[in-house]
Amino acid sequence: MAQIQQIQIKFIPVEDRLLLRVSSSGDLEFRFWLTRRFVKLISPAIEQALKESPTVRTQASQVAKKEVLAFEHQKAVSNSDFKTPFKESPKELPLGADPILLAKMQMRRNADGTLVMALAPERGAGIDLALNPKLLHSLAELLSNGIRLAEWDIPSTIVHPLADEVPDKHTVN
Numbered sequence: 001m002a003q004i005q006q007i008q009i010k011f012i013p014v015e016d017r018l019l020l021r022v023s024s025s026g027d028l029e030f031r032f033w034l035t036r037r038f039v040k041l042i043s044p045a046i047e048q049a050l051k052e053s054p055t056v057r058t059q060a061s062q063v064a065k066k067e068v069l070a071f072e073h074q075k076a077v078s079n080s081d082f083k084t085p086f087k088e089s090p091k092e093l094p095l096g097a098d099p100i101l102l103a104k105m106q107m108r109r110n111a112d113g114t115l116v117m118a119l120a121p122e123r124g125a126g127i128d129l130a131l132n133p134k135l136l137h138s139l140a141e142l143l144s145n146g147i148r149l150a151e152w153d154i155p156s157t158i159v160h161p162l163a164d165e166v167p168d169k170h171t172v173n
Helices: 036-051 062-078 133-150
Strands: 004-012 017-024 029-034 104-109 115-120 127-131
Touching: 004 133, 017 133, 036 062, 036 104, 036 115, 036 133, 062 133, 127 133
Parallel strands: none
Antiparallel strands: 004 017, 017 029, 104 115, 115 127
């Protein structure tokens, strides 16, 4: 199984969509369109997955859960590299060069407990992303910054420590 090397979410104003690019250790790249509607549907599932952390789940009060989640999120994203540009080296594009319009997302746990996010179009092949906690927090941060850049006003319950450190007006790596 190929390991995720980089994830990029880039706002494309002319499309009014987010472009999700995922590159892997096997020199593969997958490209997907995220519409505002799709992001509104998947954001709660991503936030719920973040809230399933054992340290968050075991807190007695909602305030404590929110504070622990914010702490875990800040810790995870502060240890992630958001400044390195997405590597534009030639890669194999198993699903094609044109981004695929995503219509389905499912979160599940494998037998070993690994969280997997399955992304797919209405018809055809998609991708399964195995997300460890750090990668899940990083994906949530990239998505949050993409939403902010797109000015979509989709609310989030997670504190976003890097919101002021987005490298440009259209891309977050």
